[in-house]
Amino acid sequence: MPYITGYVNLSCLRRSGSSPQFISQRGTHMGYPTVTYKEEGMREGMQIEDASIPVEDKVRLLDALSETGLKHIVVGSFVSPRYTPQMAEIDDVMARFTPKPGVRYTALALNERGRERAQQYSPPLDTGENSTYRPTLRCHMCDVFARRNTNRSQAQEMADWEQIVSTAKALGATEAGIGTNASWGSNFVGKFSNADRMDIFERQHAMWDEAEIPVTAVSLGDPMSWCMPHEVKSQLVEIKSRWPDIRDFTLHLHNGRGMALVSAYAALETLDETDTLNLDGTIGGIGGCPYCGNGRATGQMPTEDAINMLEEMGIDTG
Amino acid sequence: MPYITGYVNLSCLRRSGSSPQFISQRGTHMGYPTVTYKEEGMREGMQIEDASIPVEDKVRLLDALSETGLKHIVVGSFVSPRYTPQMAEIDDVMARFTPKPGVRYTALALNERGRERAQQYSPPLDTGENSTYRPTLRCHMCDVFARRNTNRSQAQEMADWEQIVSTAKALGATEAGIGTNASWGSNFVGKFSNADRMDIFERQHAMWDEAEIPVTAVSLGDPMSWCMPHEVKSQLVEIKSRWPDIRDFTLHLHNGRGMALVSAYAALETLDETDTLNLDGTIGGIGGCPYCGNGRATGQMPTEDAINMLEEMGIDTG
Incomplete structure (x- = not known):
């Protein structure tokens, strides 16, 4: 096994377990990258779901997501309800959800009109001025x-x-x-x-x-x-x-x-x-683009599985 | 990038695409292992499903699996219907399915009685004498x-x-x-x-x-x-x-x-x-062990995704 170096990823040692959880096979003493994770369920998740999901349910989901420890949550899109009817009530969601300190909330806007709409809710919305x-x-x-x-x-x-x-x-x-x-x-x-x-x-x-x-x-x-x-x-x-x-x-x-x-x-x-x-990724792996030509056969990386894997690997998700 | 060797996995070159699909990071000219794949849907898949699935549906699924190109299919278990009621009709399934030449069919048996029952259906069942x-x-x-x-x-x-x-x-x-x-x-x-x-x-x-x-x-x-x-x-x-x-x-x-x-x-x-x-793995990722203490929150590797990945990687699945 010429590619075993005996390297131990020190970040793993914070975790329980009697043996190192990661042995590099790369031939160099490399660790994992820094990871930032963005939860897209309220945007890309919702946009392929039924447009009639009540605002209170969306707010409840967003508030629940805020409590999970996720650091970056996309709350939705400021786009035309003509093309994306699921986002028609984005203003209501913004007005009614409970921002959690320390969580970064962003939204998608594709043009100047959308950016102006989003600006009304900043803060808590991070509209990118400081990025x-x-x-x-x-x-x-x-x-x-x-x-x-x-x-x-x-x-x-x-x-x-x-x-x-x-x-x-x-x-x-x-x-x-x-x-x-x-x-x-x-x-x-x-x-x-x-x-x-x-x-x-x-x-x-x-x-x-x-x-x-x-x-x-x-x-x-x-x-x-x-x-x-x-x-x-x-x-x-x-x-x-x-x-x-x-x-x-x-x-x-x-x-x-x-x-x-x-x-x-x-x-x-x-x-x-x-x-x-x-x-x-999205909670439950829901979501997808409505214009992909394969109906609903889509979905994103399930956030719960991704975060579980990252945490188990000793990777902080930012 | 000291760990790039420029190695090209030749098996990938059979596939379309204008660039090599795999560049080794291992520091050695290593290829992928030989892979054998066993479809477990009729056994481990069924055993966590409703016991009342009609025999004709099981036979139809088994016959359909035989046509997919899978090389090794587990047809079920010769076990007590008291503990695994889903396998009560394994004899009917064995008598009625259409074995496909070139596909290896095996079954689980946990004791001498089970092995004797399985032996009645060999061939087409491979009961291991030649292994x-x-x-x-x-x-x-x-x-x-x-x-x-x-x-x-x-x-x-x-x-x-x-x-x-x-x-x-x-x-x-x-x-x-x-x-x-x-x-x-x-x-x-x-x-x-x-x-x-x-x-x-x-x-x-x-x-x-x-x-x-x-x-x-x-x-x-x-x-x-x-x-x-x-x-x-x-x-x-x-x-x-x-x-x-x-x-x-x-x-x-x-x-x-x-x-x-x-x-x-x-x-x-x-x-x-x-x-x-x-x-x-199992077709659709169904299945799991009924004794795991978490009800039905289980499942196996989905065969369709696994085989797709293996084929895309240029790995023959035996």
Whole structure:
């Protein structure tokens, strides 16, 4: 067993048990990444459920989630009830829930109107004013899904990049991000390879290089559940190898094929203590995108299982 | 990234995609283990379901499973209908299903009476006459569960070991196995550590050493879903390190905490191409042990997800 190093992850020793729970096989003394966990049940969970769930039930769930110890909870979306009827009562939920000190509450807003609506509830809502300004270039890997999901083409998404970069430069951004959605595959056009993703990432990264703004983060969305653990691993390895400055990784993994938690574990084993891994999930694994073309056969990483695994691994979830 | 070796798992190259899907992080040119997969839905799946499922439905499910490409299907148990009423009609199922050539069918029998009953249906039932004779020493890690599950104490299980070894010696066995059940924890007494398990394995191994029969296999059962991927990994690493002759690993993992597939993936990443990994699962993830003390909150690794993952990883499931 040439790859046993006898390394003991010290963070595990806080836990009970008479033997070390983690022996590195990496050949180096690497620990796990820092993990931040975002509970998406009130947004991505709700948006695929029946639109008639009473406000009081939503408030009760949100209040219960606040008591679990979760550090970051997404409360919903400020979007048009025409497209997402489940969010029609977001204002009532905001007015009636009981914020818990120490929990970060955020909401999704896709345009200026949404951001203005969200601003009314800040605080307790964290609308991002105090967050690090890290402009990000993003697009969907699949044009069909881009149009269904956001009513814009992939080419339109890419056409925005120049403006995002010039704004970032004008505002003096000191770091930037790159990202894809529908990263590992699409129900409309099939699977994407590391090479497909790297082609997009190279183009995004080159634009930041040109602007002399360092790229420190990458996000990979998987709304249609195409992730596989070995492919998540090889993609992360390739990104880290190509751009060692990238230390912040966001994985938004869906679970329609049962691979979200497995892929998250693969990421935990691939990244190391110099990295941050941002994971999203939902209570009970509910949720999914209504525009994925497979009805309700979707779902996210179940928060209860994910947190249990992370805690058992001795990883603080921030 | 000192641990990237540039290694490409050639078995992946049979699959579509423009980039290698697996880059080893192990520091050595290791591939995945050989995997055998056993579908347990008709046995462990059924035994926790309603006892009144009609025989024709069971036959239809078994016949459908036979058409999926699964190579090893467990058809049920020849046990007392008093304790396992769901198996009362096993003879009818055996008489009416349509065996598919190339599929291995086996059944569980716990005593001589059960083995005699099973023998009536061989073939198509493989009752083990042609299998390698590999006597195995086993016990439950938890005495409470041992008594509930098999009506015998852990001490009684251990008291059998001497007889098993002397019979093996008399019959000229050339290899032997060791094993535990409720390996990672019990709903009655809590968690077990690597050290707890190694204590049992050391005692079992020492008895085979004394008899001069090489130990080549280990089995770890987890009927109460206490497995965690990093602990499965560290246990396998410890066994391989302690006894390099052990090359055959059986993991019977339950999914009550959502960790069965994650732990199986961890095992795939830990073992290498000189090893065999035997995995069990059930269609839809149904099933579980009725004596686990948590009612129906159990389930196994879902076969459809497991096989999808294995195939995507380029691993032939035997």
